[in-house]
Amino acid sequence: MAHAPAHDPPLPWPSARPLLVLLAVLAASYLALTRLPSAAAPLAALLIAPPRGGAERGHGHGGDDSCAGFYAGGGPARAVAASVEEFGAVGDGATSNTAAFRRAVAALEERARAAGGGAGAGARLEVPPGRWLTGSFNLTSRFTLFLHHGAVILGSQDPEEWPLIDPLPSYGRGRERLGPRHISLIHGEGLNDVVITGNNGTIDGQGKMWWELWWNRTLNHTRGHLIELVNSTNILISNVTLRNSPFWTVHPVYCSNVVMKDLTILAPLNAPNTDGIDPDSSSEVCIQDCYIESGDDLVAVKSGWDQYGISVGKPSSNIIIQRVSGTTPTCSGVGFGSEMSGGISNVLVRDLHVWNSASAVRLKTDVGRGGYITNITIANVTMEKVKVPIRFSRGADDHSDDRYDRGALPRISNVHISNIVGVDLQRAPMLEAVHGAVYEGICFRNVSLRGIRRQDRWHCESVYGEAHEVFPAPCLEFRKNGSSSWCGLS
Numbered sequence: 001m002a003h004a005p006a007h008d009p010p011l012p013w014p015s016a017r018p019l020l021v022l023l024a025v026l027a028a029s030y031l032a033l034t035r036l037p038s039a040a041a042p043l044a045a046l047l048i049a050p051p052r053g054g055a056e057r058g059h060g061h062g063g064d065d066s067c068a069g070f071y072a073g074g075g076p077a078r079a080v081a082a083s084v085e086e087f088g089a090v091g092d093g094a095t096s097n098t099a100a101f102r103r104a105v106a107a108l109e110e111r112a113r114a115a116g117g118g119a120g121a122g123a124r125l126e127v128p129p130g131r132w133l134t135g136s137f138n139l140t141s142r143f144t145l146f147l148h149h150g151a152v153i154l155g156s157q158d159p160e161e162w163p164l165i166d167p168l169p170s171y172g173r174g175r176e177r178l179g180p181r182h183i184s185l186i187h188g189e190g191l192n193d194v195v196i197t198g199n200n201g202t203i204d205g206q207g208k209m210w211w212e213l214w215w216n217r218t219l220n221h222t223r224g225h226l227i228e229l230v231n232s233t234n235i236l237i238s239n240v241t242l243r244n245s246p247f248w249t250v251h252p253v254y255c256s257n258v259v260m261k262d263l264t265i266l267a268p269l270n271a272p273n274t275d276g277i278d279p280d281s282s283s284e285v286c287i288q289d290c291y292i293e294s295g296d297d298l299v300a301v302k303s304g305w306d307q308y309g310i311s312v313g314k315p316s317s318n319i320i321i322q323r324v325s326g327t328t329p330t331c332s333g334v335g336f337g338s339e340m341s342g343g344i345s346n347v348l349v350r351d352l353h354v355w356n357s358a359s360a361v362r363l364k365t366d367v368g369r370g371g372y373i374t375n376i377t378i379a380n381v382t383m384e385k386v387k388v389p390i391r392f393s394r395g396a397d398d399h400s401d402d403r404y405d406r407g408a409l410p411r412i413s414n415v416h417i418s419n420i421v422g423v424d425l426q427r428a429p430m431l432e433a434v435h436g437a438v439y440e441g442i443c444f445r446n447v448s449l450r451g452i453r454r455q456d457r458w459h460c461e462s463v464y465g466e467a468h469e470v471f472p473a474p475c476l477e478f479r480k481n482g483s484s485s486w487c488g489l490s
Helices: 018-027 028-035 043-047 098-115 208-215 305-314
Strands: 080-083 092-095 123-127 130-134 143-147 149-157 186-189 191-196 202-203 229-230 235-239 241-243 250-253 255-260 265-267 284-291 299-301 316-327 332-336 344-364 371-394 411-427 430-431 439-454 460-461 465-471
Touching: 028 430, 043 460, 080 098, 098 123, 098 130, 143 250, 299 316, 316 332, 332 371
Parallel strands: 080 123, 092 130, 123 143, 130 149, 143 191, 149 202, 186 229, 191 235, 202 241, 229 250, 235 255, 241 265, 255 284, 265 284, 284 316, 299 332, 316 344, 332 344, 344 371, 371 411, 371 430, 411 439, 430 460, 439 465
Antiparallel strands: none
């Protein structure tokens, strides 16, 4: 069984070579390169674009298997730095430091502006050891929030310190309740070059108050995330522990060049909707070397909800998820959707380890979603004590409102799943299409699912593709094994 990684020593600067990883995976599938829907981001923009900014400077080590070079900002070091204590913060776990954190960000932004641009420009806010209670605060561009070992940022237990903000355009309303939503604990919008890192400090949302509002059905507005960055670019979140988020833990939305690595994300396994990392309508995203325990998906790729997501039309694309491990008793290791109305394409998932979970991988869609999920590569997955190892599900009847388009059907194509090992499972894969939707080009290769206790026969409905070297034998829809098959190629 995997254990949460130790993060105490500072990690070397990431390598700037993620494009080679994605290029190799995409080139392996001719079909993936010839069936990309017109709504998806063009591959050429990713494959030929040179690294930008700090990614060219070669900070530190890392191999070709790192995607951390997607972040091309100035890095954790900045021109000016100060401790939050300088702005009146008290780390006793009881004093509210909301005003101090807000003053600190504003003051450091001014100091950085006065210091001018150039290498290392920007500001760094140091959080020393202690327990720092705070409500929501906003970050700024070219900014580093650095948590030292022993530093704990605690989310306020006063809902008024999580102010209401407008719903996201691609959701049209709060995800849980109509109208506005609570802001995240740490928030930013329209920013460039933001770093949240440290020597394994902790950000604890103290979400139990919010979970109880949900359980008791007394929640008036959608809960806030722990960290949310909106419409921002060059984001690095690394080497911290994130605990007890009220809602989804890390939510980059409408963002690009995002790296989330070396994170430990923890929530009680019954805590509702505490997803670990949810890239949403975002591109060039790297998620790697993370340990996650949560009450929902460890990672969920999203792109908007029903007619609102279709209208905004911002896909999630060019995403690498690798070396993620963890457990979730009700959801999946990596999920796609169910909010996927803007489209999802060009995603690599590899080296995933999941145990005591509902699913390892799940594609979730519904009538009214529209959108597409295409050019997905999933490889090297191990799992133990999982209910349904691989699942395509439908019909959650979870809609933004009753004005969704019942004729808007998702399109699922070019999903390659290979090198999968599972033991002590409840049943074989369940692949169920949304009625009337097209599911094609689904490939299974080198799949071994052993110790199935309840139902060892695959269940497939209107999902088509091929399977090679798969145990137990797949359903008839996948028994087309030509020797020159696109799926059979290694």
